[in-house]
Amino acid sequence: MTTLPIETGQKERRRPPSLGDMIVRHLVYSVGKDQAHAVTRDWCVALSLAIRDRMVDGWMTTTRRIYKSGQKRVYYLSMEFMIGRLLEDALSNMELTEEARAFFDERGLDLGEVLTSEPDPALGNGGLGRLAACFMDSMATVGVAGIGYGIRYEHGIFRQSFQDGWQLEEPEDWLVGGNAWEFERTEVVHPVNFGGYVSSDANGKPVWNPSERIMAAAFDTPIAGWKGQHVNTLRLWSARPAEVLNLSQFNQGDFVAAARQQIVAESITKVLYPGDHTPEGRELRLKQEVFFTSASLQDIVHRFLLNHENLEKLGDHVAIQLNDTHPAIAVPELVRLLEDVHGMDFRKAFDVARACLHYTNHTLLPEALERWPLELFERCLPRHMQIIRAIDDIATAEVLAAGKGIDPNVVRAIDPHYGGFVRMGNLAFIGSSHVNGVSALHTELMKKTVFKDLHTVYPDRILNQTNGITPRRWLLECNPRLSGLITETIGDGWVADLEQLKALEPYAEDAAFRERFRRVKADNKERLSVYVQEQLGVKLDPTALFDIQIKRIHEYKRQLLNILETMALYNAMKANPNGEWQPRVKIFAGKAAPSYTLAKLIIKLINDVADKINNDSALGDMLKVVFLPNYNVSSAEIIIPAADLSEQISTAGFEASGTGNMKFALNGALTIGTLDGANVEILEHVGEDNIYIFGMEAEEVAQLQSGGYQPWVRVGETPRLQDVVTQISSGFFSHGDTERFAGIVDNVLAHDYFLVAPDFDSYWSTQRWIDKDFRDQNVWQRKAVLNTANMGWFSADRTIRGYAKDIWNALP
Numbered sequence: 001m002t003t004l005p006i007e008t009g010q011k012e013r014r015r016p017p018s019l020g021d022m023i024v025r026h027l028v029y030s031v032g033k034d035q036a037h038a039v040t041r042d043w044c045v046a047l048s049l050a051i052r053d054r055m056v057d058g059w060m061t062t063t064r065r066i067y068k069s070g071q072k073r074v075y076y077l078s079m080e081f082m083i084g085r086l087l088e089d090a091l092s093n094m095e096l097t098e099e100a101r102a103f104f105d106e107r108g109l110d111l112g113e114v115l116t117s118e119p120d121p122a123l124g125n126g127g128l129g130r131l132a133a134c135f136m137d138s139m140a141t142v143g144v145a146g147i148g149y150g151i152r153y154e155h156g157i158f159r160q161s162f163q164d165g166w167q168l169e170e171p172e173d174w175l176v177g178g179n180a181w182e183f184e185r186t187e188v189v190h191p192v193n194f195g196g197y198v199s200s201d202a203n204g205k206p207v208w209n210p211s212e213r214i215m216a217a218a219f220d221t222p223i224a225g226w227k228g229q230h231v232n233t234l235r236l237w238s239a240r241p242a243e244v245l246n247l248s249q250f251n252q253g254d255f256v257a258a259a260r261q262q263i264v265a266e267s268i269t270k271v272l273y274p275g276d277h278t279p280e281g282r283e284l285r286l287k288q289e290v291f292f293t294s295a296s297l298q299d300i301v302h303r304f305l306l307n308h309e310n311l312e313k314l315g316d317h318v319a320i321q322l323n324d325t326h327p328a329i330a331v332p333e334l335v336r337l338l339e340d341v342h343g344m345d346f347r348k349a350f351d352v353a354r355a356c357l358h359y360t361n362h363t364l365l366p367e368a369l370e371r372w373p374l375e376l377f378e379r380c381l382p383r384h385m386q387i388i389r390a391i392d393d394i395a396t397a398e399v400l401a402a403g404k405g406i407d408p409n410v411v412r413a414i415d416p417h418y419g420g421f422v423r424m425g426n427l428a429f430i431g432s433s434h435v436n437g438v439s440a441l442h443t444e445l446m447k448k449t450v451f452k453d454l455h456t457v458y459p460d461r462i463l464n465q466t467n468g469i470t471p472r473r474w475l476l477e478c479n480p481r482l483s484g485l486i487t488e489t490i491g492d493g494w495v496a497d498l499e500q501l502k503a504l505e506p507y508a509e510d511a512a513f514r515e516r517f518r519r520v521k522a523d524n525k526e527r528l529s530v531y532v533q534e535q536l537g538v539k540l541d542p543t544a545l546f547d548i549q550i551k552r553i554h555e556y557k558r559q560l561l562n563i564l565e566t567m568a569l570y571n572a573m574k575a576n577p578n579g580e581w582q583p584r585v586k587i588f589a590g591k592a593a594p595s596y597t598l599a600k601l602i603i604k605l606i607n608d609v610a611d612k613i614n615n616d617s618a619l620g621d622m623l624k625v626v627f628l629p630n631y632n633v634s635s636a637e638i639i640i641p642a643a644d645l646s647e648q649i650s651t652a653g654f655e656a657s658g659t660g661n662m663k664f665a666l667n668g669a670l671t672i673g674t675l676d677g678a679n680v681e682i683l684e685h686v687g688e689d690n691i692y693i694f695g696m697e698a699e700e701v702a703q704l705q706s707g708g709y710q711p712w713v714r715v716g717e718t719p720r721l722q723d724v725v726t727q728i729s730s731g732f733f734s735h736g737d738t739e740r741f742a743g744i745v746d747n748v749l750a751h752d753y754f755l756v757a758p759d760f761d762s763y764w765s766t767q768r769w770i771d772k773d774f775r776d777q778n779v780w781q782r783k784a785v786l787n788t789a790n791m792g793w794f795s796a797d798r799t800i801r802g803y804a805k806d807i808w809n810a811l812p
């Protein structure tokens, strides 16, 4: 445990020890090594602890300030926090990078190696989890009193590798070497109950008699904003058994039975996304959601009661943001805590809960909207089920009062069809005061599709907050060369006020500046080439066009469109080997959900195509394809600064926002993209001459998907695509195996739900136009500079101010 900081204002202020002293002290007394025997990872731990000490001072000042001022508190509940490595970020935000570098230089050690020896906390899966992490950084920077609540997964998301081109999933073990950033709060433990039945007491009030109890133990990580002025907390819950050990069973020699309780309890926080193809897996997932949501709400109520008395005022002091529906059980759980534990009447409890809660929707995909079978819900959460029925009665009354002719059954949380389901999206909507989309287009589509009826009944509830990214991690830290050039040119005010990048705009016309901008990109491409060589043994030509698609593998994101176009390009190059081809490197990365067979087959296809193309010596360096394994925050930080071209090619209407698109454009990559998610707003900011838009728009997509589309006809009318599909069927990319990719061929020809064929030609010709523009580096670099200059609006600081003003009423 760290000692308390010295209060200022004492007569004799002790000089704080230097960072170097603190590192050495931690190496000896916390790690237990001397300098002669320390390995890189030991230095990493010692440095992290030294930085953490520095953060703790600001942390305590922040906490005291918030208590004193009564500033409204914001709680961000998220199943995922994809925070990435913390040391470099903390050093940078505390402005201690150069001091640390000098310390290691003196000892002949490389700070970079120390930083990369930190494991990447794999506590997220994709954009939703990364958004939560960017928001933590921005809340601390903007000065919002924010606490993030989530799960301390022991293994997090799986680690991806390839075996003969197929995805292999292995457990991540990020906690094995310990976690230098967290504080275990042994005194903060909340019980979370499951199962049993509901009876009533002498007054007829419901009493829940649960059959299972799991304890949630708190681990806190300090999150410092830019310059370390404001330090917030990320509190993650770890599951413990209610009883440490059943001693009588143990003493009778039944060691397995004695240990069983512990294993069952701890399974709750073992992994992110337990396989959900079994009933046990689905139940575990539901329990994870309830576990972290209930513990967080108990914690919030407890903290409120430390200096307030009247829980009816909870909404004046507290805003709770639900990151998607995973924590939507918060609606009945907060009602239950207020009613059953704190004695409020039901109607009042519901109004208080609704005043506190706000819900962010992240997807319109019907299969991704959470629905739990009534049977499972009733068995695990009998009391919540009663409360949801009562909430549905309120919703029904409100639907009828609105008089818009809406059928209450389409609005209620409980869907009685097919044996009955709890619709978590409806539950979150009904129980929140604000519901937000994550880009302008997505918000409009929400009103017209998934929440059409709810929007009619509650027309003021839906609003937009376009996502953003933190410029600290996604420019300052990941791209030191570019951030150095920017700071040299316009000063460093952009780090906390990204719209200042606008001052770079005139430099787009300055040939000398464009040349420096190009050199930065070239250096970053060299760095990525080294990484690719290390990871895959493939040698890249850093002067080729680096064309990059990195994101979760999903049909709607259309990695398939990209690889099909790659094959067509290969065919065209082979047919005309003396043509003036622009050399290209196609780079892919991303994980497929373990049970998503088609996505895993797409990975295999990309790897097989890579194998064929990279080993075709006749082609030389004209075309290369690489799939980097285990995409995560750390690999994104190396890949993104090296991109010339950013692939954002989802079927229009399906990508809620995207944030990868923002990271690339901020780092001077040009986008090839559809009019989808935040691409629409990126177009508005960078201007139509500086982005490559292709393909159908959301309305045309909806039209075509609603009936009459015959993909085999479309493929037949698209000769380049037809040729490629024929090649795949004939085993051209699979050593003659004609069966391997039958699933993909069948999908393209018979279903093509995500409309690869209708967008193929427009994608192809846009790519050829890009080839041409890239050849004139004057043209290309001018566009690239204008992208960086105009991406300031996409700072997560802007997004957080938007939430604070429009949703939380918590502007600092």
Ligand SMILES: *Cc1c(COP(=O)(O)O)cnc(C)c1O
Pocket (backbone or CB within 6 Å): 082, 125, 126, 127, 128, 130, 550, 551, 552, 631, 632, 633, 636, 657, 658, 659, 660, 661, 663
């Ligand atoms: C930004 C980010 C994402 C989200 O990428 P999209 O292209 O918006 O889907 C996913 N994973 C990681 C590691 C990221 O950094």
